[in-house]
Amino acid sequence: MKRKLVASLLAAAMTVGMLSGSTMLTFADEAATEGDVQTVSADGAVVTATEQTKATDNDLVIALEGSVSGLDPQNISDTNAISACMGMYETLLGWDDDGNMVGVLAESWDVSDDNLTYTFHLRQGVKFHDGTDFNADAVIANIDRVSDPDNKLNRRRLFIITDENGNETKRITNIEAKDDYTLVITLNQPYNVFLNKLTQFMIISPTALKEYGNDIMNHPCGTGPFIFKEFEEGDHTTMVRNDDYWGEKPSVDSVTIQEVPEAGSRTAMLQTGEADFVYPFTSDQINAISGSTDINVTASPSNIMRYVTLNMNLKELSDKRVRQAMNYAIDKDAYIKLMYNGMGLPATSCVPSIISYYEEQTPYTYDLDKAKELMEEAGYGDGFDLTIWGDNTTQEIKGMTFVAQQLSQIGINVEVVPMEPATVSDSIYVDEADAKINMWYVNWSASDRSFDSSVRALLTSDMVPPTSANTAYYRNSDFDKTLNDALASNDEETLKADYAKCQEMAWEDCPWLFLGNDEVIYASKSYLSNCKVNPDGSLNFEHAVIAQ
Amino acid sequence: MSTVTQTADEVILSKPEGRFKQFWKKFLKRKAAVVSLIFILLMIGVAVFAPIFLKYQVQAADYNNMLAGPSMKHFWGTDEFGRDVFTRLMVGTRLSLFSALISVVIGTVIGVILGVLAGYYGGIFDSIVMRCCDILFAFPDILLAIAIVAILGPGIINVIIAVAVFTVPSFARIMRSATLEAKEEPYVEVARSIGCSPRRVLWKHVFPETVQSLIVNFTMRIGTAILASSSLSFLGFGANVTEPDWGAMLSQGRNYLNSAPHMVICPGLLIFLTVLAFNLLGDGLRDTLDPKIK
Numbered sequence: 001m002k003r004k005l006v007a008s009l010l011a012a013a014m015t016v017g018m019l020s021g022s023t024m025l026t027f028a029d030e031a032a033t034e035g036d037v038q039t040v041s042a043d044g045a046v047v048t049a050t051e052q053t054k055a056t057d058n059d060l061v062i063a064l065e066g067s068v069s070g071l072d073p074q075n076i077s078d079t080n081a082i083s084a085c086m087g088m089y090e091t092l093l094g095w096d097d098d099g100n101m102v103g104v105l106a107e108s109w110d111v112s113d114d115n116l117t118y119t120f121h122l123r124q125g126v127k128f129h130d131g132t133d134f135n136a137d138a139v140i141a142n143i144d145r146v147s148d149p150d151n152k153l154n155r156r157r158l159f160i161i162t163d164e165n166g167n168e169t170k171r172i173t174n175i176e177a178k179d180d181y182t183l184v185i186t187l188n189q190p191y192n193v194f195l196n197k198l199t200q201f202m203i204i205s206p207t208a209l210k211e212y213g214n215d216i217m218n219h220p221c222g223t224g225p226f227i228f229k230e231f232e233e234g235d236h237t238t239m240v241r242n243d244d245y246w247g248e249k250p251s252v253d254s255v256t257i258q259e260v261p262e263a264g265s266r267t268a269m270l271q272t273g274e275a276d277f278v279y280p281f282t283s284d285q286i287n288a289i290s291g292s293t294d295i296n297v298t299a300s301p302s303n304i305m306r307y308v309t310l311n312m313n314l315k316e317l318s319d320k321r322v323r324q325a326m327n328y329a330i331d332k333d334a335y336i337k338l339m340y341n342g343m344g345l346p347a348t349s350c351v352p353s354i355i356s357y358y359e360e361q362t363p364y365t366y367d368l369d370k371a372k373e374l375m376e377e378a379g380y381g382d383g384f385d386l387t388i389w390g391d392n393t394t395q396e397i398k399g400m401t402f403v404a405q406q407l408s409q410i411g412i413n414v415e416v417v418p419m420e421p422a423t424v425s426d427s428i429y430v431d432e433a434d435a436k437i438n439m440w441y442v443n444w445s446a447s448d449r450s451f452d453s454s455v456r457a458l459l460t461s462d463m464v465p466p467t468s469a470n471t472a473y474y475r476n477s478d479f480d481k482t483l484n485d486a487l488a489s490n491d492e493e494t495l496k497a498d499y500a501k502c503q504e505m506a507w508e509d510c511p512w513l514f515l516g517n518d519e520v521i522y523a524s525k526s527y528l529s530n531c532k533v534n535p536d537g538s539l540n541f542e543h544a545v546i547a548q
Numbered sequence: 549m550s551t552v553t554q555t556a557d558e559v560i561l562s563k564p565e566g567r568f569k570q571f572w573k574k575f576l577k578r579k580a581a582v583v584s585l586i587f588i589l590l591m592i593g594v595a596v597f598a599p600i601f602l603k604y605q606v607q608a609a610d611y612n613n614m615l616a617g618p619s620m621k622h623f624w625g626t627d628e629f630g631r632d633v634f635t636r637l638m639v640g641t642r643l644s645l646f647s648a649l650i651s652v653v654i655g656t657v658i659g660v661i662l663g664v665l666a667g668y669y670g671g672i673f674d675s676i677v678m679r680c681c682d683i684l685f686a687f688p689d690i691l692l693a694i695a696i697v698a699i700l701g702p703g704i705i706n707v708i709i710a711v712a713v714f715t716v717p718s719f720a721r722i723m724r725s726a727t728l729e730a731k732e733e734p735y736v737e738v739a740r741s742i743g744c745s746p747r748r749v750l751w752k753h754v755f756p757e758t759v760q761s762l763i764v765n766f767t768m769r770i771g772t773a774i775l776a777s778s779s780l781s782f783l784g785f786g787a788n789v790t791e792p793d794w795g796a797m798l799s800q801g802r803n804y805l806n807s808a809p810h811m812v813i814c815p816g817l818l819i820f821l822t823v824l825a826f827n828l829l830g831d832g833l834r835d836t837l838d839p840k841i842k
Contacts, residue, residue: 264805284615284628287807334611338629394803397789398628404790405609405629416790 044519046343047286047297049526055276055546058253060531062539063260063275068237071228072217073202074146074155082200082447083539084237084257088129089202089222092120092139093195095534099354099449101195105134105203105223106183115190115490122181126246128205129221129228136177141206143175151214158197161189162462190488192495196448225250225542235259251545263394264288270295270523276546277531279539281523282395283341294526299343299519303354303535304445305454306339307347308388308403308513309471311437316384323510325374327364329410330403334366336516338402339395344518350506351454352517354535355446357499361507364514371410383411389427390441392418400441403513414439429466432473439513440471447536451499452487459506472511479505574836581832584825591822595642604632606639606792615808625810627800633814636792640815643787644794644822647704648773651711656766658712659719664758666720667727668750678724681717689714693776697785704793707786711773722765726758733757760837764830771826778819794819 066080073085092106103109106120126134145151147159147170160168174186187194208221220228225247226239240254258275260266263282269275271292281297289295310317310326317323332346345353348360375381388403390396397418404414419427428437446453457463460480463470479502486498507514520533531544576582599606610630618625624633666674684692696710730736731754739753774794780786781795789796794815801811 263803267806284804284807331611338611338614392784401629401790402609405607408607416788418784418789 044298044300045296046299046521047289047295047523049294049296051293051526052547053294053525053527054548055273055525055527058251058546058548060252060255060277060528060541060544060546061258061275062255062277062279062531062541063258063266063269064539065259065261065263065266065280067234067259068231068257070217070233071220071231071237072153072214073204073220073222074142075153075217077154079445079447079537080257084239085202085220085222086224086538087226087239087255087541088220088224088228089204090224091199091202092122093199095199095449099535101199109195111195111490115192115488116187118185118187118194119178120183120185122183123246124181126223127244128208128223129242130205130207132205132207134203134223135180136183137180138206139183139203140175140177141209142201142203143172145204145209146201147172155201158201190490192487192490193448193450193452196450196453199448226255229254248543250542252541255541255544257539267523270525273525276528277522277524277541277544279520279522279533279537281521283343283521285523286341289523295523296526297521297523298532299521300533301352301354301535302445302518302520302537303352303449303454304443304518304520304537305347305350305352306399306443306515306518307350308515309437309440309442309458310511310513311435311439311471311473312475312511313432313435313473314386314438316380316386317438319378319380320509321374321378322380324364325371325378325410326407326412327510327513328367328371328374329412330364330406330513330515331366332363332514332516334406335399335402336518339399339516340518340521343521344516346516347514349503350459350512350514351451351503352445354517355449355451355454357451357496359500359503361503364510368409375410381411383413385413385415386438387415387417388439388441389417389419389424389437391421391424396441399515403439403441403515428469428471431466432464435465435473437471442471444469445536447538449535451502452483455502455506456483459511474506474509474511476505476509571836575832578832578835580828581836584829584832587821587825588829591641591645591825594638595645598638598641602635602638604635606635607631607790615804615811617808618810624814625808627797627811628804628808633797633811636797637794637815637818640792640794640797643704643791644774644778644819647708647777648711648770651708651777652715652766652769652773654708654712655715656719656762656769659716660723660758660762662716663720663723664727664750664755667724668731668746668754674724677720681720684714684717687714689772690776690779693780694783694785697780702785704787704791707777707780710780711776714776715769715773718769719762719765722761723758726761727754730754730757764834764837767826767833768830771823771830774819774826775823 064080066078068084069078069081070076071081071085073089076082076085090104092104093101094104096102105123105126107123108121110119122134122136128134132138143159146153146155149156159171161171162168169188171187171191172185173188176184178184202222204216205221208219209216212219218231223246225242225245227242229238229240231237236259237257238254241250241252243249260269263285266275266278266281267285267288270278271289286297310323312318336342336344336346346363348363349358351358375383388400390400397416400416400418404416407414428440444454444458457468458470459472459474460470460483461475461477464473465471482498482501486495489495489498520535520537522533524531527547529545531541534540608631610626613626613630615628616622616626622632622634624637627633627636662677666677692714693710696713697706700706700709736749736753739749777786778795778798781793782799784799787793787796797815798812798819801815804811
């Protein structure tokens, strides 16, 4: 009898399974997105909460995808670490909401006509968390620390110039405290992104530096609105309100940045109230919160550039026509729709439109006929094989698969090779003779928003691996020269013309597959306000308010 | 004279036929096993002929129709690239079934040779083989497979090798005990005493006696192998992410669990049913072949 039951159940299950399954799975219809594109209102609201709730505590919990790699502000490069440090530390200069440069610890600044001497008038009455006064000497102590090669800090690059033979010279020839609150810095050659770079240069208490040396990462001490409380690598970073803050005091009692790699878990934490703010909130999670009435989802423009580098040392990819054909073969609109639910824009230059001196280029409109024609012309009508490398996260694999699908239309057979992020960099930063890279699916955002920072490490000749990230091995002496010329100028017209020329060259030469600029999407509880994500993906929680 | 020869021929011919008929009659009584067999044959048919009858291309993306639920157009909905899930699963049958089949065949051949020789000859060879098997047994199957793939690197060929490796010890052990049993049978002793070569004794007299356990275990092991190779692909060790492998599809679908559950349910159901079918078929075969169960 039991056996019979099993048999008939099995038969039933298998019949349903084999025939269609549509009756069994109809509930999926309601939840399915049908691939529709989300509409975003002018203020960036994707989903607006219908219910205004109140929080039970005044502690802000932020769930982030990636990890905070460390808290030494002069030795970090990833966005999440910058976010965490920016809560505790401050810079001389910063950005306002409209993208204008504003003074933070410097009240004002002057630049000499020859672009070499910078005078900063510092804010008075600012104290570090340990009680030390902030003054010109504090800034000098920080610059001294970061310039010292023995400290091996990665922000050191800002203060040195490396020529093509790898020789280093100091960028700053003289630094002087005219009085306690006037700082004069003299450079040895014009460097028009110096102020942009300073927006990322955080000032540490000189007393703490003396006490802890390079162990400062475990004892952060700045002037910021929050005071360090606890850091557990790979888990969370906690800071509490600085009641002696010189500016507008934060409203929340504490901020905890929690690392939660799974998108679904972050969503669940937001729904249960375990987290108040979630970033990134992937667009495919929007359906998951349809039952919640107290969640806001917001999209805002980013300076994240999504692209695929093409190794121009490869025989096939050394032909410009092939690279252009590949760009024509990619449906950028479909990319944005597929990857970001339509929240983003196709790339229209080698930098996102939010970067200064961006110039729109003639798009490589999706055109398979033209692409095939170019391939034919280049002698690759039958196509060839390539690999594409990238991180093994959900989104990156999806993006790589998309590129593979698109390129297969013009006969290029692409093998998708997802790898651990550490393995990717190990494979990429090798000597040129050993480089096995064909294509790299990657993204880049320049936190200082300058054009120079957006392209220098990626497209100039002396930045090929292992030195830096010019993984296309793009070598265009015109491009290099124009970019360097621009750096020495402070004439708006010249800068505009030079940077426009750079963009034109890069666009025409196609060292990359230009994909798109996605928007940053984040979600928060409706009781939380004034907490947002900056265009480079860093957090802005200083003025966050939790409704009680 | 001629009549006698004819009779002898008939006897020789009708003997295996009779055994098969008997077996078949018994097997047909096991309904679950019969249904499983039909299902498996159907899946094999799909694996062979899928590309001929399917409406969609396996890699054909439709960016206007992503993550769509089941409909008349797409029986089992579409995935995150708008590819037809039904098509991918059917084409994936080939990959999943054949990789499981190949790995089990390899594992079985090695396991049978080792097991039969160890059982028949005994001594130091037997000890070495069995202790090696014990070492392999000490690891959980999937962990062992992950370790092997971690050493060899990801890829479907390496998954086949990994699954084959953990198939070997169980076969070696089963075949060894079956051989030990058969070795003691009087007719084997007779064969030996009339001077048959060890090769002939092994091949003609001992091995056939072990075939029953071989068939049963072989069938069951295919189920395990499908599960193992799907698990490895799910974890990202197996087939390339772009391939329509069941495990890989399940892994991708996991990301859309709350918005497009069909992407998980369909491959999951298929893996479940296929593994179940092989296990039930194995069960049925055992019941049929075991002379102790009438």
